Amino acid sequence: MTRYTPSEIEARWQAAWEESAVFKAVRSADKPKYYVLEMFPYPSGRIHMGHVRNYTMGDVIARYKLATGHNVLHPMGWDAFGMPAENAAMAIGGHPKDWTYGNIKDMRDQMKPLGLSIDWSREFATCDPEYYGQQQALFLDFLAEGLVYRKNAIVNWDPVDMTVLANEQVEAGRGWRSGALVERRELTQWFFKISDHSEELLSALETLDNWPAKVKLMQANWIGKSRGLQFAFSTVNAPEGHDRIEVYTTRPDTLLGASFVGVSPDHPLAKELERGNPDVAAFCAECRKGGTTEEAIETAEKLGFDTGITVRHPFDTAHELPVYIANFILMDYGTGAIFGCPAHDERDFEFATKYGLPIISTYLPSEDSADVLEEAYVPAKTDKVFYNRGFAGEQWQTGSEAIDTAIAFCESNGVGQGVTKFRLRDWGLSRQRYWGCPIPVVHCDTCGVVPEKKENLPIELPYDVSFDTPGNPLDRHPTWRDCACPSCGAPARRETDTMDTFVDSSWYFARFTAPDADTPTVMEDASYWMNVDQYIGGIEHAILHLLYSRFFARAMQITGHLPESAVEPFDALFTQGMVTHEIYQTHGRTRAGDRRGEGVPFTRYHFPEEVTQRDGKMVLITDGTEVEIVPSAKMSKSKKNVVDPLNIISAYGADTARWFVLSDSPPERDVEWTASGAEAAHKHLSRVWNLCDRISAMDKDAKGEGDDDLLRAMHKTSHDVTMGVESFGFNAAIAKLYAFTATLQKSKASHAAQREAVMTLAQLMSPMTPHLSEDIWAHQGGEGLIVTAPWPQADEAMLVDDTVTLPIQVNGKRRAEIQVPADMPKEEVEKIALAHEAVVRTLDGAAPKKVIVVPGRIVNVVA
């Protein structure tokens, strides 16, 4: 008997696949195409279990589609620009380019042993000039089309990374990567006009039937559509040029409940007043300070400054309202000014109470409700309420109805107009960094901003830069920075900002369809391969990456780089869970002389390979100290709860790692990596291997028993596994494979039947454990490679048994079961069921009222 030695067989079959070029994607008309893509990795230098899980899922789909007769495109690349490369250069010296390409080589070497069905001939990195040069070409086309523009803007400035961040990259007031508190700065920046597509990006979400509802919802919330009324208050005693204050409201039905007008500290009126009044200036400065931190937002008191200015109510010009500068009003939402309706808004209520402003209700729960409110009355917009100060529509109506009628009324009476606003703002793409795609424009004193000529692309990054001073090295690089104006030829200055790395990942999926083309895409290839049929990645990209990619697909369609059919580039999206692990920790106290002081408690973390189980406790291998176990959490280097895929591959083989990451949990949920689970996966693969050996050694002519049962089980397994793979039910599919393996192990069937069974088992396992499957296939004399063998078809006739076991319920409780032929008529089943001893006993002489027979399923007797 031979032994299952993955290291040997895995290398052998990987070589065989490479030699036969089975994974090379070929365009041809004879087969349907299938494009499966996993979100490409950042080349940090090491693969982790999350990568293994992500790519294994994609691989299962890709191999399954290959076996079911598709032309499969399954590419891999590198999201290679970004700050870690510069940080590494600053920390350890060296050059971002060398660091990045070194990491790519390392990671490719670590990834190849996984045996993924990737067409490596299409590989590229976003830092390849051949890629980012085409990105620059795209940028120029977008510029010509008005999809990208330049403006002065208040931007989020990350003081640690010394760069600008998009709103999407600010999390709770901190930079998404550095964690530093974000500051406001005013700079001239490049922007993609994504906001022009807000409506489109929102409404098209409805067409994405195979996207998780959660992701669609998150995008919808992010785009943030609201319908409301925009109108102006005329001011009474405001400075010149401020005779009107534009406000936006989503609740125009509460207009008669207005008791004050509030403007943002960044509103032009506030800024005007600030210049002439030190008190206003002091107040505004106070508001701007630290206003972006989460704590500040949660705890900040509503602060207001009475400007002394008043405005006239549009419906009653004799009625004047005070104008406050208020800290809770955001300049970049709506018009930066609101009217306050304390009766129906908690925030306004708090403000009004504090500053002694009137609280005027416009609607109440009922006609006889008291008109003095103790707190803001804020019912759901779908609730019907009584409008005691309504001005349009019925007295009794829902908030939604009232809003619609109020907008119509205001429009026809010349008080503003109904407008739709979006929360989504334009995407600022300028970054003051070196390691990114240079923005291909030139600043000329006479011509202004001049696009670079396409024939000069790519504008390559210079290699000779240094990172010894903070800021952008391109700014300090005269020979690169200084150039001739593409328009007039006079000395000019290259744009030294580079593009946000999210640009790089917003079209890579399209580039994979023609990775070597000297245009961004080739329409013929894009038309054939697009869309991505199945996209797989982490939920953390639910908003940013996916929204930007959807915008890019539209922009590329407008500029003729993608067919119209590709405006939604990802037909199906799957967001997979993380790989988690228990955390092992012990506690200690610092010794004398520690810089933290003496006797300070601290936590020590231990790698999984440093602990072992002894007498039912987890202890340190070195000295037997018991460790505290913290429940499973995302693998993280700092907590040391990591398992290196390379160690698993060398200990058990890639097939074991692949099998295990899919086996224990549904793919969308987190999976906990456990040593015993990995062990079990490996044992199972060994069992299958031994099974194959045993069958090979059988007497070829021996008669067996139970051939039919075995083959029925085989067909059922084929059916169940196929359903599982099709619906991302990998864990359930694997359970069926475990069960079938046990059946086969116990089988006494003939050699022919067992051989067929083990070959089918190998095929059904092949998307998960491709190397082992190839080996079994070869051992059993299978034709060609298993990867190209057609997927097993379950024979419908073999899925139904001749006899079935029917449970019999009496009043919904199971009382007995009977074996009957599958095709027995209902009446006869009913007769047998009612005659059953247990049924008779339970009925106790009572006549059944009704008998429900669900063929092949169940019998229920209603007494």
Place this chain on the structure above:
RNA sequence: GCGGGCGUGAUGGAAUGGUAGACAUACCAGACUUAAAAUCUGUUGGGGCGUAGCCCCGUGUGGGUUCGAGUCCCACCGCCCGCACCA
């Protein structure tokens, strides 16, 4: 606050409205072995009885729809995630 999701054995989790707990882990018992490892076999939701068997209870809690509910509906409790001074 708004929006969404989830609650099933010791654990991860199965279950087109049709026998709840598949499969795996863990535990326990047994076989093989001088012994251990490995391997194999078996048991394991709770309770009860007259114990080849049968009965009762059981999918967070309480209701409802249904011949039949883990699954559908309502309310509540708990946990998780996303968004958030958004006018």
